[in-house]
Amino acid sequence: MxxxxxxxxxxxxxxxxxxxxxxxxxxxxxxxxxxxxxxxxxxxxxxxxxxxxxxxxxxxxxxxxxxxxxxxxxxxxxxxxxxxxxxxxxxxxxxxxxxxxxxxxxxxxxxxxxxxxxxxxxxxxxxxxxxxxxxxxxxxxxxxxxxxxxxxxxxxxxxxxxxxxxxxxxxxxxxxxxxxxxxxxxxxxxxxxxxxxxxxxxxxxxxxxxxxxxxxxxxxxxxxPKYSYVLIDKESLEKNQKNLVQRLAVDVSVFDQYACSSPHTVFIQEAEPGQAENFAKELASQLELVNRVLLPKIEKDPAKSAEIISMRAEYELKGKVFNSPGTEWTVIYTKESGLAKGCGSRVIFVKPIKDLKSIRDYNNRQKQTLGTGLTQENKLKYLDSITQKGIDRCPNLGYMTFYESPWxxxxxxxxxxxxxxxxxxx
Amino acid sequence: MTAYSSILEKEPFSAVQSKKGKLLLTEIKKSVLHHYKNCPEFKALLDNRDFNVQKDFNLEDFPYFPASIFKKFDLLSVPKGQIIKTLYSSSTSGQPSKIMIDKITSDNQILALNKIMMNFLGKQRRHFIIFDTEETIESSQGELSSRGTAIRGMLSLARKISFVLDKDLNLNAEKLKVALFGKEENEKVCFFGFSWLFYNVYLKNKENKEVFNFFKKTSSRDNIILHIGGWKKLRDINVSKEDFNNNLEEMFFIDKGKITDVYGMTEQLGTVYPDCEYGYKHMPLYSEIIIRDTNTLKPLPPRQVGFIQFLSPLPHSYPGISVLSDDLGKIIGIDDCKCGRMGKYFVFEKRSEKAEMKGCGDALNI
CATH class of the missing domain: 3.40.605.10 (Aldehyde Dehydrogenase; Chain A, domain 1)
Structure with a gap:
């Protein structure tokens, strides 16, 4: 050309x-x-x-x-x-x-x-x-x-x-x-x-x-290139799970998860075991709804489909996978610690954590957006420490991919x- | 006697699709029960997908493992002590697949390979002149590379073998001369090796008159070339199948129609898919193909391109009975290829390349 x-x-x-x-x-x-x-x-x-x-x-x-x-x-x-x-x-x-x-x-x-x-x-x-x-x-x-x-x-x-x-x-x-x-x-x-x-x-x-x-x-x-993810505290989970799930499903689906501000991992602070897995199931239902009604998946790339199929099979053996019959969206529940590798194309990992502060060590200048489902009290209590080494923005869920100033x-x-x-x- | 001897006793391309489908399904159902009982990962896969092994099913509804799963897990359906060899796939994308083989699987594979290849090569065994080095087939502590595995598999079809490449994979003209001129009268020759190695030899020797003369003086209409291993390395240097055939025809003095590409996957060795004289690959009685849409993952009708899924009851020591590859292909027809072989026939289109770097990655690459 x-x-x-x-x-x-x-x-x-x-x-x-x-x-x-x-x-x-x-x-x-x-x-x-x-x-x-x-x-x-x-x-x-x-x-x-x-x-x-x-x-x-x-x-x-x-x-x-x-x-x-x-x-x-x-x-x-x-x-x-x-x-x-x-x-x-x-x-x-x-x-x-x-x-x-x-x-x-x-x-x-x-x-x-x-x-x-x-x-x-x-x-x-x-x-x-x-x-x-x-x-x-x-x-x-x-x-x-x-x-x-x-x-x-x-x-x-x-x-x-x-x-x-x-x-x-x-x-x-x-x-x-x-x-x-x-x-x-x-x-x-x-x-x-x-x-x-x-x-x-x-x-x-x-x-x-x-x-x-x-x-x-x-x-x-x-x-x-930047990596973005989500943190939800137990108080918000108890009060607003439905709302959080709806908003997160949009954040995952916008731009088919290829924006630097798109989330790839969701950390759920559990008050009791099973809550993160339940959140993953709910998120799966919402991703289906968003794909069907609001933001139908655009991407059609066989290589990406192959990557998604491979990732699904891997976690069927070592976690739990909730997915569409095709390659439209995938929710993976796993207890593995750390940030999941970003796949894009609406593949999101849900992981339980106990301590909100534990994500602090994942951050460096390559981490951009931390979508938050946090009470105002927890925001003020933890975000200063969490963002000390990295993370440039901590918007509420539903606004992760919205451009802001500063960026x-x-x-x-x-x-x-x-x-x-x-x-x-x- | 192997667990699946009944199906392997039959000729590979003899049954029409409707009959084959029933025979194969029966064998696969037996195999499913074996792996479900003996491989926890296979059981987890089926349980996760709410698949009831006790109920009747169609092959299209049966869950599959992606081929990549064998890169990430050591999957076994027999006690480890029964493993006689471990195979590794070529690793064009990093981690190789690891396939552990027991005696039953090995016997199944050898028998299937023999039946399929003899259907294409004829019953008279040939002198295999192998475009590789002898070291490739030496196993290290029971482990074999994909090249070694593939070559070893074919050796049972040979009446005599000669390796003609040095350790550094360059053509040894002296060895070639001995192999070509030392053959017995009326001995049929099969030049065999990996596609990219054949092409490497061509590139390095295309000006070598001595080598051309060897082939010219010993040319025979009975000689053939069998090449395996896929096109990725050749496509990387922009060599098409047509270029490949033209160049090898010129060097080996062999008609293009006698240059045969053999397709297969390490995850289901034994069931291989050579091109017929019309350029199509045929499904033997021992395996089945389903083409799946790359987005919906639903089965596609003939002539539509999608992921290639192979089902075969032959793997016994590992749960490779239903494997989705990331290769793309399409079914051309069923029971009606002009070559006379029954069953489905297909073409391999291409590998699905590594996912393109989206967005952020496509801004510049200088």
């Missing part, structure tokens, strides 16, 4: 494009972005979300719910504020953040280059929209699988026009490319011209990107700007 540009303000398909022309065009957009007011950008995204609602896209792509809630005007301005030291107007000019002597201004970093993964299209949109919201321009290496969905959604920018921003102008700040993974020359070029490198991917992928030469002042935002332990919006200061009047 030749390198192809598939979005350049609108859908296109141009092979062997001139890299330098694309970069020059994008850089020329920086002044346009710089001159927009942040309120107008917030308004624009708010209208975009309305458009998705009205056009039925929200119904069609369930993952857009997270994006649309995030970019709702009230929520997004709040998130911007939190990330930018409580005043997003810093993006428009110098503001007082409470320092005795200094005023602060958030300038865009410039050309952001994105390497997107194909598993979760919504995450790519988050990183592109964050860059635009901070007045940067975006050069995106799309995943070779699923890029049509990405460009289709980017094209919806062109359908939105607010009083101050015409989507057809705004979208010219994005170019999306298809480049073979082994086209080292193109990847090197992307890396060399980036003011910010944003990479979503597995270990090999992000290592490869990090290894490319970059500009000395380039900022790296790396969303590498992976960082305020991404803050990483996309550089702070400029000047003294207040003496």
């Amino acid at each position: 030749e390198k192809t540009i598939i979005f350049n303000g609108q859908k296109t398909k141009e092979s062997n494009f001139d890299f330098d022309v694309i970069i020059k065009n994008l850089k020329s957009r920086l002044d346009y972005m710089h001159d927009l007011s942040e309120d107008d950008i917030i308004d624009f995204f708010d209208k975009l979300v309305d458009y998705w609602q009205e056009s039925g896209l929200l119904k069609k792509h369930s993952y857009l719910k997270n994006l649309s809630e995030f970019f709702d005007k009230g929520n997004f301005s709040e998130k911007l504020n939190i990330a930018l030291h409580n005043n997003y107007k810093a993006l428009d000019g110098f503001v007082d953040l409470g320092d005795k002597g200094l005023l602060f201004h958030a300038q865009p970093r410039g050309l952001t280059c994105h390497w997107l993964a194909g598993n979760v299209p919504v995450l790519g949109l988050f990183s592109i929209f964050f860059c635009l919201a901070t007045k940067n321009v975006c050069l995106v290496k799309a995943p070779l699988r699923g890029f049509e969905e990405l460009t289709g959604l980017l094209e919806t920018l062109n359908e939105v026009k607010t009083e101050k921003i015409d989507g057809r102008d705004f979208s010219k700040s994005i170019a999306v490319l298809l480049i073979e993974n082994n086209d080292k020359e193109s990847h090197e070029k992307l890396s060399a011209i980036a003011d910010v490198r944003i990479a979503w991917g597995g270990l090999d992928a992000v290592n490869a990107i990090i290894g490319l030469k970059k500009n000395l002042f380039c900022e790296d935002i790396i969303f590498g 992976d332990g960082m305020f991404v919006l803050d990483r996309l700007i550089r702070w400029v200061t000047t003294h207040k009047d003496i």
Whole structure:
């Protein structure tokens, strides 16, 4: 496959494009972005979300719910504020953040280059929209699988026009490319011209990107491979098992469990023996329901099916397995300690534990989300210690795969700007 | 006399499917009871799936172990003291399968293999010129590699054997010369070995006129090539079955129609599946094939591709009587192959490759 540009303000398909022309065009957009007011950008995204609602896209792509809630005007301005030291107007000019002597201004970093993964299209949109919201321009290496969905959604920018921003102008700040993974020359070029490198991917992928030469002042935002799991205390189990099971079934099923925030193991604190196994059975019923009614399984990969069949047979001999007749979902109950190997494709392990603190040693920087079914008291009592070595977020069940700010332990919006200061009047 | 002698006394491709189905089911039911009684893991599998061994069942409803289970557990249906050898599968994906064989299983396998292969090779035993090294068939403390196992299995079909590769798996031209020119008049030759080793020899000797001449001068329309071991290593270097046959035809001076790919699995040795002259693999009386949809896992009708499941009553020392492989294939027809063999016939399509790294893993690989 030749390198192809598939979005350049609108859908296109141009092979062997001139890299330098694309970069020059994008850089020329920086002044346009710089001159927009942040309120107008917030308004624009708010209208975009309305458009998705009205056009039925929200119904069609369930993952857009997270994006649309995030970019709702009230929520997004709040998130911007939190990330930018409580005043997003810093993006428009110098503001007082409470320092005795200094005023602060958030300038865009410039050309952001994105390497997107194909598993979760919504995450790519988050990183592109964050860059635009901070007045940067975006050069995106799309995943070779699923890029049509990405460009289709980017094209919806062109359908939105607010009083101050015409989507057809705004979208010219994005170019999306298809480049073979082994086209080292193109990847090197992307890396060399980036003011910010944003990479979503597995270990090999992000290592490869990090290894490319970059500009000395380039900022790296790396969303590498992560593992997520769940902790449920005995009090919550007793009070809310049904609700917890329902919410967890959704967390497991969204993105077919391929998001870095998807859970693979559930630790159940038992008040009495058998509760974890019972939870596993209940979870099985809910996974069946979610697959049938809400989120039918999309993945059809014989190799993954073979892996699932193998795992089921293994645990039929050393644990208990509850599964669909086909390969749609699998719940494995086992007393083995530790985190289970992530299989993906809706395979979840349920394990009993006695002590909530015992999971502390499983954590390191590779662990991302701990879905919690914990009382508020237990959250305050244990989460500080549990997250000391790792774990970046501890959402309630049902929200594990919802993108939040911060993500992976960082305020991404803050990483996309550089702070400029000047003294207040003496 | 083996536990399953009755079925092995019959010719492998003689019975039409309806008759075969009944014969095989009877044998499998006996076998199920044996393994259920003697293998705790097999019992656990059936109990977990609420399968009642006392009730009548169809083969399609009978639970299966995935082939990978033999990589993870030492599964036995006889006391350990009865084990006479342990076989290991080729390990293209890490851990090899471990299959423990007793005398009954071994006898069953040898008999089945002989019956099946003689149906393809004819009753006159051949001089087997083996494209491997003699060390491969030497067992170490009762343990055998998959190559050693497969070669040993075939030796009973040979009237004479010659190994022609050195320890480093290079062709020894002198040994080949002796084997080819020292053969008796009218002696039929079978060149035998692993597919990738044959191809290795071809690649290393394709410019070697001396070797080409050996084959040319001793060529005979009775000579054949039997190759086993699958296509994975060859596909990794982009060699198709067509390339393979063309290249071997050119080197060995053997018509492509006499180059036969033999398919089988370590988990059910003995029941092997050579291509017939029409390119199809036939189910003998001693085993049955079910193709399962890779998502629903339900049985598929002919001509639809899915996982290959083999059922056979021959394994006695380990519960390998119903094994789901992660290979993909399809049934082509039943009782109507032009070659005249009865029963189901199928083609192997491909191995299901290691699951693709999803999402996070597909961003870049430079």
